[in-house]
Amino acid sequence: MDSVIAPLCLFIPLNCNNNKKKSYYCYYNSNHILNISFKNKIRCSVPSSAGIFNLKKFTAVSFRYDHRHRRGSSSCLRRAVMDSSNSASSPDMQKPKIVTGPGGYVLEDVPHLSDYIPDLPTYPNPLQDNPAYSVVKQYFVHVDDTVPQKIVVHKDSPRGVHFRRAGPRQRVYFDSDEVHACIVTCGGLCPGLNTVIREIVCGLYHMYGVKKVLGIDGGYKGFYAKNTVHLDPKVVNDIHKRGGTILGTSRGGHDTSKIVDSIQDRGINQVYIIGGDGTQRGAAVIFEEVRRRGLKVSVAGIPKTIDNDIPVIDKSFGFDTAVEEAQRAINAAHVEADSIENGIGLVKLMGRYSGFIAMYATLASRDVDCCLIPESPFYLEGPGGLFEYIEKRLKENGHMVIVIAEGAGQELLSESIQSMTLKDASGNKLLQDVGLWISQRIKDYFSKQRKMPINLKYIDPTYMIRAIPSNASDNVYCTLLAQSVVHGAMAGYTGFTSGLVNGRQTYIPFYRIIEKRNGVVITDRMWARLLSSTNQPSFLCLKDSIEDTGDEEQSNQLLENGHCGEEGSLISKR
Incomplete structure (x- = not known):
């Protein structure tokens, strides 16, 4: 595997009317050829000897591509560097950490404390001495374990994008006695919030021997405007049977400097943030400021939305309860x-x-x-x-x-x-x-x-x-999410959120969670099942259906995701 941090390029065609951004990956292969790929297909290859740019100097690039350049031409890449060499230095954007391998393998990795703090000591994972886990074979996750984002592929398809598999590691980057964790809930209510809080506290306490856990009262503004709540297994024992959140919540109130100042002043080194896309956007900014200050603080998120509109993950906790x-x-x-x-x-x-x-x-x-x-x-x-x-x-x-x-x-x-x-x-x-x-x-x-x-x-x-407690299914799901995020923080990962991808717990970079909103695809089979169930018309004319399906690339994306239904089946005959 070629373990190299590569830049994520944003592609905007000059002659495209909708100005939709498209993601390209640039990386060196084993023959020192710089590949530019889109949808896991190589679009441009340039020998590294051309000296176009050094990957170590660039982590994120935005550029415009002129369609007059033919595939294989290096001039488009030169233009990319000239137009956007300064965009990587933006402090507000989490820089993608890409690892590539053979067969079109792309790992969208999450940041680690060791990326910006050298020579961090490690410790044996306390779980290896925990009798509850002594019967589990291969309990620790291998360092190279990943989960594919796409599991429905053709026989000749590239391996595609992967995320790091969640779970306990053999070595941890925090000694149990040094951990001072805090938990905050933001945004609207959702079934399962109290379950997540409970399982984070119990996971830290029972699995890692952490005794210092604070609850931040009232959302982000609670970091600097309200008192904290001491949390231990006794305090959170039966909160999963209640709706809402025992910590309180609010919208807005995000002041990055005040929040990170509070984290630093209180000696907090693990921050668990539970909230929707806006909250995770705020968590990403907190992570960037923590990294800028060089603090040994793991910032971890758990995505929360009752609408199930967070991308990448299979579903958000509380959704099953809401539907029920x-x-x-x-x-x-x-x-x-x-x-x-x-x-x-x-x-x-x-x-x-x-x-x-x-x-x-x-x-x-x-x-x-x-x-x-x-x-x-x-x-x-x-x-x-x-x-x-x-x-x-x-x-x-x-x-x-x-x-x-x-x-x-x-x-x-x-x-x-x-x-x-x-x-x-x-x-x-x-x-x-x-x-x-x-x-x-x-x-x-x-x-x-x-x-x-x-x-x-x-x-x-x-x-x-x-405003109700989570059902049995969501309670189990919340437990898995909470324990996974605790394992990740203890292993030194930061700037990530824990989520279920294709039935497996993973660590996902913040930028993937907040880059867009997940929505119902009305050219998908699930919507066709609904139309078949209700016998309602689609309320779309053929033109509307084509517009929703989008351009050729979007149609290909639907096919790549395994949605092969015909458009015509979604159009009622009137």
């Missing part, structure tokens, strides 16, 4: 609708930008006739519109159940454009209540235009599905 709890509201809506003539049950669920809760709750229920999510635009009136479909279902079935995500249909609220520009303390748009709006529109349409009596019941369980 949403069934209660859908069942109630179905009972109401089924018990009266022309009954309509309308349920609004969480999903500001991503409709995963609505989609999975709909699939689990099988009582839903229409599911509306942010990723799939819809229209109300006209042939193939929502109103036409509602009338059709009422005539056929006598009742109807609609599930709508809170972020769906926001573009239709033309009278609320001004309010849509407002944001909360975390920078999220303040959305209008689409459930109330669409309820009134449905009532107005059938009473005034169709002269058809309907009985609509609107149910909004938005906060009910998140």
Whole structure:
């Protein structure tokens, strides 16, 4: 394997109208040839003797590529260096740590304390003397173990991107007595928060003998504005049976200098940060400042969002619980609708930008006739519109159940454009209540235009599905996440988050978690399953479907991810 730190290049075609950034990797192969690859295919190869640039001097490069340069031409690479040699020095961006190997193997590694603090001592892992783990064969994770991001491949496909496998290492970079850890929860509530807190505390205490653990009260601002809470196994013993977070939470309040000053003043050397994409973005900035100051502090995150919109990972904790709890509201809506003539049950669920809760709750229920999510635009009136479909279902079935995500249909609220520009303390748009709006529109349409009596019941369980304890499945998942992040911090890793990738616990760099938002792909089989279950129209014309599928590269990406469904199956015949 060629273990070399290589630059991650951002590629922006000059003649591309949508200006979408595309990731390229540059690395030397075993023959000292510099390869530039995209989607694991080599696009440009240049001999290292050309002296274009030294990999040791560059870690991140942004450049524009002129399509007039042919593959194999070195002039495009010269231009890349001239245009962007200063971009790597940006202190606000976590520098990718790339390790490459044969067969197109790419490891997106996480930072380590030894990257910027030389000659750190190591210690035997206390777990080797723990009787609870003495029966486990090969308990310690091998240093070269990785997990592939993509497991569905063709026989000739390159090995692709991997992440470092999570788990205990034989040597650790913290002595148990020197560890002073802290835990903070930020952002909105989510089932499982208390379970994660409990398992971090118990993992540090029982597996590594750590006795000093603080809870930061009230989110990021608690580092400098509130008192801390002492945490030990006795304090957290049964908190997993409660909803919410015993540490409190808040949005905003991120002041990097004050936070790192507090970490330094208190002698904290392990920081566990539980929160969504905004929180993880803040954690990445804290890590950069800690590294800039040269502190021996491991900054580790656990991604949290009830919307399941964090990229890379299989799912976020609390999601299963939320979907399960949403069934209660859908069942109630179905009972109401089924018990009266022309009954309509309308349920609004969480999903500001991503409709995963609505989609999975709909699939689990099988009582839903229409599911509306942010990723799939819809229209109300006209042939193939929502109103036409509602009338059709009422005539056929006598009742109807609609599930709508809170972020769906926001573009239709033309009278609320001004309010849509407002944001909360975390920078999220303040959305209008689409459930109330669409309820009134449905009532107005059938009473005034169709002269058809309907009985609509609107149910909004938005906060009910998140302010509850996690179910059994999420409790186990939270335990794995918490123990994995503790193992990583003790092993000296920093600037990472713990997450499940293809069923395996991994360590993922912060920048991969915060680079984009995960969403429902409406050209994917799962959305096709939903359309088949509800029998609803797609509300898309052929043009919309093609636009959603995107350009040729996006279509290839869908195929590479194993989604081979035909577009035509997603377009209703009207």
